[in-house]
Amino acid sequence: MAKHRGAGGRVAICAVAQTKFERDKWQVRFQGMLWEVVEKVLRQTGLQFGAGGIEAAVTVSDDVFDARTISDGAITDVVGAHHQSEEKVAADGAQGVYYAAATILSNHHDIVLLAGHCKESQSASRNQITHLAFDPFYTRPVGLDYVAAAALQAQAYMARTGVTEAQLADVVVRSRKWARENPVAQETAAVTREQALAAPMLAAPIRQSFMYPVSDGAIAMILASEERAAELTDRPVWITGLGNCYDSFFLGERDLAGNFSLERAAKKAYEMAGVTHPTDAFEVVEIADQYAHQQPQYAEGLALCPARQGAKWLADGGPEKQHVNRSGGMLAGNPLILGGMARVAEAVIQLRGEAGSRQVPGAKRALAHGATGPAGQLQTVVVLEN
Amino acid sequence: MKKKNRNVAIIGSGMSKFSSHREEVNQPELIHEAVVEALEDAHLTMDDVDCVLHGNMELFEMVHQPDMWHVLGTGAWGKPGVRLTTGGTTGATLACAADNLVASGLHDVVLAIGFEKLEEGHATGGITNMADPLWGRSLQTGALTGTAAQKLIEQFGEERAKNAAIKMRIIMDEHAMRNEKAHRRLRLDRKYMKQIATQTPPLVGELRMIHMCSQSDGACAVIFASEDKVAQLGANPAWVVDHETVHREETLIFNSGKSTHRVAAERLYARNGITDPIHQIDVFEMYDPSAWWGVDWLGDFLLCESDEHVKMVENDQIAIEGEFPLNPSGGVQASNPIGATALVRVAEAAMQVVARRANTRCRVM
Numbered sequence: 068m069a070k071h072r073g074a075g076g077r078v079a080i081c082a083v084a085q086t087k088f089e090r091d092k093w094q095v096r097f098q099g100m101l102w103e104v105v106e107k108v109l110r111q112t113g114l115q116f117g118a119g120g121i122e123a124a125v126t127v128s129d130d131v132f133d134a135r136t137i138s139d140g141a142i143t144d145v146v147g148a149h150h151q152s153e154e155k156v157a158a159d160g161a162q163g164v165y166y167a168a169a170t171i172l173s174n175h176h177d178i179v180l181l182a183g184h185c186k187e188s189q190s191a192s193r194n195q196i197t198h199l200a201f202d203p204f205y206t207r208p209v210g211l212d213y214v215a216a217a218a219l220q221a222q223a224y225m226a227r228t229g230v231t232e233a234q235l236a237d238v239v240v241r242s243r244k245w246a247r248e249n250p251v252a253q254e255t256a257a258v259t260r261e262q263a264l265a266a267p268m269l270a271a272p273i274r275q276s277f278m279y280p281v282s283d284g285a286i287a288m289i290l291a292s293e294e295r296a297a298e299l300t301d302r303p304v305w306i307t308g309l310g311n312c313y314d315s316f317f318l319g320e321r322d323l324a325g326n327f328s329l330e331r332a333a334k335k336a337y338e339m340a341g342v343t344h345p346t347d348a349f350e351v352v353e354i355a356d357q358y359a360h361q362q363p364q365y366a367e368g369l370a371l372c373p374a375r376q377g378a379k380w381l382a383d384g385g386p387e388k389q390h391v392n393r394s395g396g397m398l399a400g401n402p403l404i405l406g407g408m409a410r411v412a413e414a415v416i417q418l419r420g421e422a423g424s425r426q427v428p429g430a431k432r433a434l435a436h437g438a439t440g441p442a443g444q445l446q447t448v449v450v451l452e453n
Numbered sequence: 454m455k456k457k458n459r460n461v462a463i464i465g466s467g468m469s470k471f472s473s474h475r476e477e478v479n480q481p482e483l484i485h486e487a488v489v490e491a492l493e494d495a496h497l498t499m500d501d502v503d504c505v506l507h508g509n510m511e512l513f514e515m516v517h518q519p520d521m522w523h524v525l526g527t528g529a530w531g532k533p534g535v536r537l538t539t540g541g542t543t544g545a546t547l548a549c550a551a552d553n554l555v556a557s558g559l560h561d562v563v564l565a566i567g568f569e570k571l572e573e574g575h576a577t578g579g580i581t582n583m584a585d586p587l588w589g590r591s592l593q594t595g596a597l598t599g600t601a602a603q604k605l606i607e608q609f610g611e612e613r614a615k616n617a618a619i620k621m622r623i624i625m626d627e628h629a630m631r632n633e634k635a636h637r638r639l640r641l642d643r644k645y646m647k648q649i650a651t652q653t654p655p656l657v658g659e660l661r662m663i664h665m666c667s668q669s670d671g672a673c674a675v676i677f678a679s680e681d682k683v684a685q686l687g688a689n690p691a692w693v694v695d696h697e698t699v700h701r702e703e704t705l706i707f708n709s710g711k712s713t714h715r716v717a718a719e720r721l722y723a724r725n726g727i728t729d730p731i732h733q734i735d736v737f738e739m740y741d742p743s744a745w746w747g748v749d750w751l752g753d754f755l756l757c758e759s760d761e762h763v764k765m766v767e768n769d770q771i772a773i774e775g776e777f778p779l780n781p782s783g784g785v786q787a788s789n790p791i792g793a794t795a796l797v798r799v800a801e802a803a804m805q806v807v808a809r810r811a812n813t814r815c816r817v818m
Contacts, residue, residue: 135583136540148702175553200517441521
């Protein structure tokens with residue numbers, strides 16, 4: 068097992084800001100959207116760009132979604148990186164948290180700005196984009212995209228565990244209920260189980276209501292070394308566990324109903340954080356549920372309930388008892404690439420006691436999860452404590 | 454200089470053969486070539502690797518999140534990893550990231566992979582898409598610009614500047630002739646310098662086809678390990694002492710003062726006790742996308758105030774046998790699989806350090 072940063076070496080998240088997530092922020096370019104949140108974290112911390120202040124930026128974005136090659140070049144000024152460092156993580160924002168933390172644990176930087184953006188509304192079709200993630204020889208010709216991949220995952224998972232469509236509808240109903248308490252959430256209109264079940268079918272068994280909506284938004288965070296965190300906030304949130312893992316590419320080579328990569332990512336993060344009993348280790352759990360069935364499936368992978376027991380977990384009120392996705396989760400609306408980053412953001416807000424009417428009282432330790440790729444091929448797990 | 458949490462070394466590297474058309478392999482297969490060679494070089498198997506980094510530009514091959522499909526060639530199945538992309542700098546960003554990830558203590562052995570298969574897309578189209586769609590795209594000519602030529606001609610006069618550019622191009626080709634992996638090995642002959650300079654097609658301004666880098670397919674893989682692992686494996690290390698990244702804000706291109714190259718070099722030298730780079734550095738692998746940029750950027754990286762860098766080209770100081778060997782690999786003018794290119798510089802430099810250690814203490818940039 069690798070060694071972590073020497074005496075007292077920990078990384079804190081000292082500030083977080085999110086735009087409101089919306090279907091189409093037509094009035095602002097992605098640079099403007101990102102500046103809104105960067106300005107907020109500068110104000111929260113009193114930091115400026117440059118030596119002694121923010122020394123480096125890690126950004127999160129995707130060239131295809133941005134329709135620009137090297138799209139981070141368009142935001143160098145926004146993240147204060149003129150004649151400074153900026154490195155772009157082109158994957159889910161939880162991966163950005165992972166890498167930004169490493170740049171501090173290495174002792175290369177003390178204070179890092181992490182900034183992610185995406186305007187899904189810019190593309191005519193998200194499926195057209197995710198279709199391009201499939202290889203041109205075997206999987207693109209059969210028309211796969213991330214929705215189709217998730218549908219195959221959902222079918223396999225539901226067949227194995229007995230999770231029903233009605234239970235998935237209840238996941239959506241609950242997401243909307245909590246989203247109403249989250250000022251940045253997008254989908255806040257109440258739905259009934261019947262309404263969720265009547266939504267148009269996208270790829271069986273995934274209905275429109277079971278899938279995260281088209282979403283625009285940006286998130287910024289300030290990460291700092293233990294030595295510098297106290298200057299920036301009196302409520303630092305510590306990153307105590309990190310793990311990630313890839314699964315294989317071809318869906319047919321994977322156990323689609325299982326959690327190969329998530330189990331490994333969680334194991335690493337839990338070992339690092341000293342978590343031995345995940346079922347009751349966290350007051351706050353944020354799962355990147357891009358699709359409703361992924362909430363119980365990934366809860367299994369995160370060992371929040373026994374493997375194959377997702378249906379029982381839902382029936383027994385597991386999500387409510389374990390405070391899963393009080394933000395509303397991804398079903399309430401985040402761009403795909405910011406799903407895990409928004410989960411980390413909510414965990415930080417909860418651990419700082421700033422979550423208002425959705426606050427989990429006395430939250431001490433939080434679990435945040437992110438996923439990248441078709442049917443969650445790359446999984447990221449972050450443990451945070453106050 | 455801040456002390457690293459722990460020391461990091463390069464213990465192996467591999468490259469595919471670079472070429473304009475690697476039609477006999479698909480993308481993961483091309484990556485696999487580099488990965489296998491790197492593992493063999495380090496005497497490791499994938500079981501020893503505990504993190505895989507991936508980088509390239511999505512819009513060059515039009516594959517979204519390509520690290521997913523490429524798992525078939527990268528060996529990242531069941532392993533942690535991160536995908537980073539910053540343009541032509543991607544490969545160097547991967548090296549910085551691998552340094553950070555090993556130094557952080559999160560990982561002991563990191564495999565960094567840079568990749569591009571430009572024949573499957575349209576590189577100039579992809580690069581043109583960098584520019585702001587409202588303010589700059591209609592002016593963009595991809596990577597083909599005549600600005601460096603214009604600058605050198607204004608600084609040093611037309612004849613001297615043109616001669617320096619073509620001389621550098623020929624030296625780079627002489628170096629590429631010694632590198633079997635290089636894409637373009639043209640066997641340019643100094644006897645025909647004048648003809649080469651005037652008879653190849655012009656592209657933009659004084660930038661001619663012969664000055665410009667190639668458009669290549671290729672992959673590069675470099676293995677980074679912690680100090681403990683180096684000792685445990687008995688590896689032959691090239692230590693990664695420090696790194697620095699400097700960007701430029703895109704819309705202030707005409708008013709940004711010092712070049713990013715010069716700012717980066719100044720910081721790196723200041724932190725590492727380099728006061729006389731030309732004499733303290735034994736070999737330099739530089740990202741030189743054209744012969745014009747090569748001459749100009751050499752001056753910036755070496756903090757030249759006058760025409761020292763032009764003289765270094767004129768008097769063959771930058772040749773392998775010279776006092777300051779520049780790009781013994783042939784450099785980017787010979788091979789440019791963009792996402793891999795900057796990592797190739799790191800790999801080549803590490804190979805030089807390891808190979809030359811027996812003779813002399815060697816510092817490489």
